[in-house]
Amino acid sequence: MASDHLPHIILVVLDTAAAKRCSVYGHTRPTTPGLERLAQEGVLYRFGFATSPWTIPSHLSLFSGLYPSELGSESPGNQVPEVFHTLPEILQQLGYHTVGISCNGLVGHQRGFDVYYDMDTPFFSEGYHRDKLNTKFIKRATDKEIGRLWLFLKYIVQGKRFLFPFKNVAERLYKKYCVDLYYKTSGATQRSFRIAQYLIKKYHGQKPLFLFLNLMETHWKYNPPVSFNNFINISIQERQELFQYDHQDFYIQALPPEMMAKIYLLYEQGLYFLDQKLFDFYRFLEAQGVKDRTLLAVTADHGESLGEHGLWGHMFGLYNEVLQIPLVVKYPGGLTTPGESRRLAQLNDLFATILEVVDSPLPLPASSRSLLSAGREYAFAEHYQNIGLQAIHKRVPDFQPRPFMQPCRCVIDNKLFKLIEWADGNLELYDLSDDFWESRNLSQVPDQTSRVRALQSIMREKLGAFGENT
Amino acid sequence: MDLQSLEDKVKKSQAVLQEALERFSGHIALAWTGGKDSTTTLHLVKELCGGQVPIPVLNIDTSVKFKEIYEFRDRIAAEWGLDLRIERNEEALQEITIAEDKAECCFRLKAEVIARSMTKYGWQALITGMRWDEHPDRGKDEYFIHYETPPHYRVQPILHFSELDVWSYIRSRNVPFCSLYQRGYRSLGCEPCTKTGMPGRSERAGRDQTKEEIMKRLRAMGYF
Numbered sequence: 101m102a103s104d105h106l107p108h109i110i111l112v113v114l115d116t117a118a119a120k121r122c123s124v125y126g127h128t129r130p131t132t133p134g135l136e137r138l139a140q141e142g143v144l145y146r147f148g149f150a151t152s153p154w155t156i157p158s159h160l161s162l163f164s165g166l167y168p169s170e171l172g173s174e175s176p177g178n179q180v181p182e183v184f185h186t187l188p189e190i191l192q193q194l195g196y197h198t199v200g201i202s203c204n205g206l207v208g209h210q211r212g213f214d215v216y217y218d219m220d221t222p223f224f225s226e227g228y229h230r231d232k233l234n235t236k237f238i239k240r241a242t243d244k245e246i247g248r249l250w251l252f253l254k255y256i257v258q259g260k261r262f263l264f265p266f267k268n269v270a271e272r273l274y275k276k277y278c279v280d281l282y283y284k285t286s287g288a289t290q291r292s293f294r295i296a297q298y299l300i301k302k303y304h305g306q307k308p309l310f311l312f313l314n315l316m317e318t319h320w321k322y323n324p325p326v327s328f329n330n331f332i333n334i335s336i337q338e339r340q341e342l343f344q345y346d347h348q349d350f351y352i353q354a355l356p357p358e359m360m361a362k363i364y365l366l367y368e369q370g371l372y373f374l375d376q377k378l379f380d381f382y383r384f385l386e387a388q389g390v391k392d393r394t395l396l397a398v399t400a401d402h403g404e405s406l407g408e409h410g411l412w413g414h415m416f417g418l419y420n421e422v423l424q425i426p427l428v429v430k431y432p433g434g435l436t437t438p439g440e441s442r443r444l445a446q447l448n449d450l451f452a453t454i455l456e457v458v459d460s461p462l463p464l465p466a467s468s469r470s471l472l473s474a475g476r477e478y479a480f481a482e483h484y485q486n487i488g489l490q491a492i493h494k495r496v497p498d499f500q501p502r503p504f505m506q507p508c509r510c511v512i513d514n515k516l517f518k519l520i521e522w523a524d525g526n527l528e529l530y531d532l533s534d535d536f537w538e539s540r541n542l543s544q545v546p547d548q549t550s551r552v553r554a555l556q557s558i559m560r561e562k563l564g565a566f567g568e569n570t
Numbered sequence: 571m572d573l574q575s576l577e578d579k580v581k582k583s584q585a586v587l588q589e590a591l592e593r594f595s596g597h598i599a600l601a602w603t604g605g606k607d608s609t610t611t612l613h614l615v616k617e618l619c620g621g622q623v624p625i626p627v628l629n630i631d632t633s634v635k636f637k638e639i640y641e642f643r644d645r646i647a648a649e650w651g652l653d654l655r656i657e658r659n660e661e662a663l664q665e666i667t668i669a670e671d672k673a674e675c676c677f678r679l680k681a682e683v684i685a686r687s688m689t690k691y692g693w694q695a696l697i698t699g700m701r702w703d704e705h706p707d708r709g710k711d712e713y714f715i716h717y718e719t720p721p722h723y724r725v726q727p728i729l730h731f732s733e734l735d736v737w738s739y740i741r742s743r744n745v746p747f748c749s750l751y752q753r754g755y756r757s758l759g760c761e762p763c764t765k766t767g768m769p770g771r772s773e774r775a776g777r778d779q780t781k782e783e784i785m786k787r788l789r790a791m792g793y794f
Contacts, residue, residue: 166754183764184754193734461737463747465754 106195106308107432108300108394109454110385113162113312114374115155115204116319116414118403119148119424120537121368129331131371132426134379135398139428141438142396145445145471148427149479149512150402153414155206157482158401158447159314163187163210165451165468168482169563178208187451188212190460191310197303199226201295202314203288209233213312217295220279220288221271224298231255231264283343285316286325289374293381304390317374318404320347320413322366324373331372332365342366347413348492352499364406382430392433395457397450400425408537411504415488418481418510418520419538429471432457436472443475444514478558479512509566511559519543519555523566527552573730576738583611584618586713586727587697591618591625594695594723599626599655601684604639605758606747607699609646610736611728613745615697616650623652628687628696631658632679634668634760642748657687669762679760688722695723701736702729 119125122132124139125146151161156178157168164171164180164187171181180186188198189212200209201217209216215226216233223229238251256264279288292313303309317324321343326336342363349355378398385391405411408421427445435457452468469476489505507523516532529543529552542548573579590598600615600623602608616623629643647654662678669675688696702709715724728736733756740747750758758764 164754170754183756185756193732461734461741463737463751466752467754 109310110396111312112398113314114400115316116404117400119426120421122426131368132375134375142430144440145427146442148425148445149423150425150447153402153422159207161448165448165465186210186212196310197307198310200312201292203316204314222274283321289315317370322370324370328373331369350412396430398428416504444479446479482509583727590725597694599628599693600697602627604643611699626653629656630683632760636761638750657683659683697725700726
C-alpha cells in the first residue's frame with residue numbers, strides 16, 4: 101500500500117481496565133459512556149481476553165502477536181526478543197512514524213519506535229526524546245564514569261545537542277518532585293493525550309503515524325482528580341489513608357470490607373475519568389478530520405480483581421475479571437460495519453489485525469488472528485511468574501501461600517468453555533455462556549470428563565507441558 | 571538504474587545473476603540455508619532459468635538447525651529437483667561444544683565448510699542471499715565481492731532488497747517458505763542461538779541491566 105494511503109494507527113491501552121467494570125460491557129454504573137459512543141462507530145468485541153494477567157507478558161504479546169510461552173522463558177525482561185518482529189518495527193519499515201507514550205514504566209521501549217515518551221515528561225519535543233534514546237548506549241558501552249562522560253560529551257558536541265543536558269536535568273527534577281506514575285496519574289494521562297494531539301497535528305498529511313499509548317488511571321493507586329466524584333466523593337485525606345496499603349496488605353492482613361468498598365469505587369471513578377479523556381481525544385480526531393482515516397483500537401493489557409474469588413489486583417489467577425479486557429476498534433472508514441462481535445478474540449490479535457489493514461507482506465504468526473479474518477477456535481492465557489507471592493514473602497517470609505498463589509494457565513474454546521490448569525495439577529472448568537464469572541467448577545462433573553481431557557490436550561499442544569514454562 | 575519498485579529490484583537482481591551465470595559458467599553454486607533470503611535468491615535463479623535451477627545448491631548442515639528447516643529443505647529440494655550438496659564439518663562436531671563459543675562455532679561449522687566446499691567442487695563463485703540492511707557492516711558490500719581463502723567470488727544479487735522487499739517478492743510469486751516464520755521468527759539461524767538471542771550479542775548488555783531496571787520499577791509500584 102502506498103504510504104499516502106496508509107491510515108494512522110492509534111493503539112490505546114487502558115492499563116488494568118477490566119471489561120467487567122466498563123458500562124459498555126454491561127456494568128451497572130455508567131463508567132464508560134465515552135467508550136459506548138466510540139463503540140457505536142466501531143466494533144465492540146464482547147469476548148476479548150488478555151494473554152496474561154500482568155503488564156510485561158501482556159505487552160510483549162501485543163507487540164509480537166505471540167503468547168508468553170512462545171516468547172520464551174528466557175525472554176530478557178520487557179523487550180520482545182530480537183528473533184521476533186515487533187509491531188512498531190514492521191510499521192516503521194512500511195513508512196510509519198512510530199511513537200510510544202507510556203505511563204507504565206514496565207512497558208519496554210520496543211524496537212521500532214522512532215520516539216518513546218517514557219513515564220511522563222514535561223517536554224513534548226521529539227528531538228529531546230530521540231536524544232534520550234540515542235544516549236542509552238552509553239551505559240552499555242562502559243562501566244567507567246569518565247568513559248561515560250566522554251561519550252556523552254562527544255554526542256552533545258558532534259550532534260550540537262547543547263540543550264539536551266539541561267533539559268535532561270530539568271526532566272529528572274520534574275520526575276523526582278512532581279511525578280509519581282503509580283499515584284499521580286491524572287496529570288500524566290492528560291499530558292499523554294496532549295502529546296498525542298500535538299503529534300497528530302504535526303504528522304497528519306506528512307506521514308502515517310503509529311501511536312501507542314498506555315494510561316495508568318485504573319492501576320493502583322487509583323487516584324482520579326477529586327473533581328471527578330460522581331461515584332465516590334471522599335477527601336484527599338481519606339484517600340491518603342487508603343493509599344498507605346498495597347495489594348500485598350489485602351492478603352497479609354484483613355483489610356476492613358468498608359475500606360475495600362471505597363477502594364473499588366475509586367477504581368471505577370478512575371475508569372470514568374479515563375473514559376472521559378479518551379472520548380475528548382476521540383472528538384479531537386473528529387475535529388481534525390482524521391477519524392475516518394485512522395484505525396483506533398482501545399483495549400487493556402488485563403483487568404483487575406476487586407474482591408471476586410477473594411482477590412484484589414491482578415497478580416493471582418486467570419479469572420475473567422482479570423482476563424476479559426475491553427476491546428473496541430474503530431476502523432478506517434468503509435472497512436467494516438459497526439456493531440458488536442461475539443467472536444473469541446485476544447489482545448495479541450491486534451498485531452495481525454493492524455498488519456492486515458496496512459497490507460504488510462510479512463507472514464502473520466499463527467497465534468495472532470486478524471479480527472477481520474476467520475475467527476479463532478481457542479484463546480489462551482498464561483501466568484508463570486509468581487511475583488505476587490514473591491512480593492508477599494519479601495514482607496512476611498513465613499507467609500503460607502493460599503491455593504491460588506501459584507502459576508496457572510487456561511484455554512477457552514469458541515463454545516466458551518474455559519479450563520484453568522494450576523501448577524499443582526488442579527483443574528477448573530467453567531461454562532462461560534452460563535457462568536461467565538466462574539462460580540461453578542464443572543471439572544468433577546462426570547459428563548465433562550472428556551471435555552476436560554480435550555481442552556488439556558489442546559493446551560499442551562499449543563503451550564507445551566506446564567513444567568517447561570515455569 | 572533507479573530501484574524504486576519491487577519489479578525494478580527484481581530486474582536488477584536478475585541482471586546480476588545473468589552476469590554471474592555467464593561469467594562463472596560450470597563453476598558456480600548457490601548457498602541455500604532454507605531461510606527467506608536464500609530461498610528468494612534460489613527462486614530468482616529458478617525464474618531466470620525457465621523454472622529450473624541449473625547449478626548446484628550448497629546447504630551447510632551444522633546439525634543443530636530447527637527440524638522445520640530440515641523438512642523444508644528436503645521438501646523443496648525434491649519438488650524443485652535441486653542438485654543439493656549437503657556438507658558438514660564432522661571433525662568440528664566432535665571437537666567443539668555447540669554454541670559454547672559462538673564465534674568459534676560459526677567459524678568451524680559454517681565458514682570452514684564453505685571454504686572446503688569451494689575447493690572440493692572447484693567452484694569459482696558462490697551466490698548468497700545477503701542484503702545491505704541486515705547489518706551496518708554490509709552497507710559497503712558489492713554485488714561481486716572477491717574472497718581470498720580460497721580464492722573465489724561471492725555473488726550477492728539481492729543486496730538492495732529490504733526485508734519487506736523479500737516478503738513482498740515471496741508473496742507476489744507464492745514462493746514457499748519455512749513454517750517457522752509463521753511462529754513469529756524473523757530470521758532462522760541454528761536452533762540454540764536463535765532461541766536464546768543473536769549470536770555474539772553481549773548478555774550483560776541485553777539481559778542483566780534490563781532486569782535490574784524492571785525490578786526497580788516493580789518495587790516502586792509496590793509489588794515488592
